Amino acid sequence: xxxxxxxxxxxxxxxxxxxxxxxxxxxxxxxxxxxxxxxxxxxxxxxxxxxxxxxxxxxxxxxxxxxxxxxxxxxxxxxxxxxxxxxxxxxxxxxxxxxxxxxxxxxxxxxxxxxxxxxxxxxxxxxxxxxxxxxxxxxxxxxxxxxxxxxxxxxxxxxxxxxxxxxxxxxxxxxxxxxxxxxxxxxxxxxxxxxxxxxxxxxxxxxxxxxxxxxxxxxxxxxxxxxxxxxxxxxxxx
Numbered sequence: 001x002x003x004x005x006x007x008x009x010x011x012x013x014x015x016x017x018x019x020x021x022x023x024x025x026x027x028x029x030x031x032x033x034x035x036x037x038x039x040x041x042x043x044x045x046x047x048x049x050x051x052x053x054x055x056x057x058x059x060x061x062x063x064x065x066x067x068x069x070x071x072x073x074x075x076x077x078x079x080x081x082x083x084x085x086x087x088x089x090x091x092x093x094x095x096x097x098x099x100x101x102x103x104x105x106x107x108x109x110x111x112x113x114x115x116x117x118x119x120x121x122x123x124x125x126x127x128x129x130x131x132x133x134x135x136x137x138x139x140x141x142x143x144x145x146x147x148x149x150x151x152x153x154x155x156x157x158x159x160x161x162x163x164x165x166x167x168x169x170x171x172x173x174x175x176x177x178x179x180x181x182x183x184x185x186x187x188x189x190x191x192x193x194x195x196x197x198x199x200x201x202x203x204x205x206x207x208x209x210x211x212x213x214x215x216x217x218x219x220x221x222x223x224x225x226x227x228x229x230x231x232x233x234x235x236x237x238x
Contacts, residue, residue, distance in 0.1 A: 066124070069124055070122075070123065070124040070127070073124050073127035073128055073131070074115070074119075074122075074127050076127070076131060077111070077115065077127050077130055077131045077134075078112075078115055080131055080134060080135075081108050081111055081112050081115075081134070084104065084108060084134070084138055085105070085108050088101055088104060088105065091145060092141050092142070092145055094203045094204065095141050095144040095145045095148075095203050095204050096141045096204055097204045100137075100140075100141060100204070103137060104134075104137050104138060104141075107133075107134060107137060108134070111130060111134060114130075140206065141204075144203065144204070144205075144206065144207065147207055147210055147211050148203070150211035151198070151207070151209065151210065151211040151214065153211070154211040154212075154214035154215050154218070155191065155195065155214055157214070157215070157218050158187065158191055158214050158215075158217055158218040158221070159188075159191070161187075161218045161221055161222060162184045162187055162188055162221065165180055165183075165184050165221065165225045166180075166181070166184055168180075168225070169181065172228065176228050179228060180224070180225055180228055183221055183224050183225075184221070187217055187218075187221050190217065191214070191217070194208070194209040194213075195209065197209065
């Protein structure tokens with residue numbers, strides 16, 4: 001019982017001391033002070049240094065782009081060599097003379113050897129020039145090859161145009177019918193003669209009848225027919 005009394009007394013004394021300390025704090029005046037702080041950034045860059053670093057980064061990016069563009073042009077040249085060599089043996093075979101085949105094959109071989117030797121690390125413009133030189137030799141053969149199909153399509157277009165205008169003759173007066181019929185006959189005759197001349201040539205000769213000529217003939221016939229039709233409608237309205 002005496003021990004319990006002592007413990008109760010100690011607890012009571014501690015509580016009194018805490019209360020006294022709180023009272024003392026309340027009685028003190030609180031003062032706020034501004035403490036200056038200086039910040040040092042170690043390893044930082046000045047504005048001039050930052051601008052110089054950004055300029056250097058931009059130069060490196062542009063350099064990477066230039067390297068990729070040069071690589072693309074080199075790959076294009078290499079692909080063109082392989083692709084053209086294959087076409088000369090297949091799709092272009094009938095459209096090139098023997099001398100053209102020999103000349104192109106020789107240039108393709110020389111270009112391929114150059115690519116794996118002196119041309120392994122060249123500028124973009126050098127690869128572009130090499131490709132253009134090869135295309136000057138190959139383009140005439142490629143044009144003959146492509147125009148054969150285009151000429152057949154243009155021929156069908158002109159014949160369809162002639163048929164359409166002849167079918168529309170019934171809606172025209174007699175004088176206009178004669179004029180349109182005459183233009184259709186002229187276009188048909190021109191196509192027949194030109195086609196015969198073209199068919200007499202070998203495929204490896206430049207065409208005397210290009211698809212572009214046939215298209216222009218069809219456009220001219222269409223324009224004439226449209227003019228006659230509009231003239232006739234205007235005359236009827238008077």
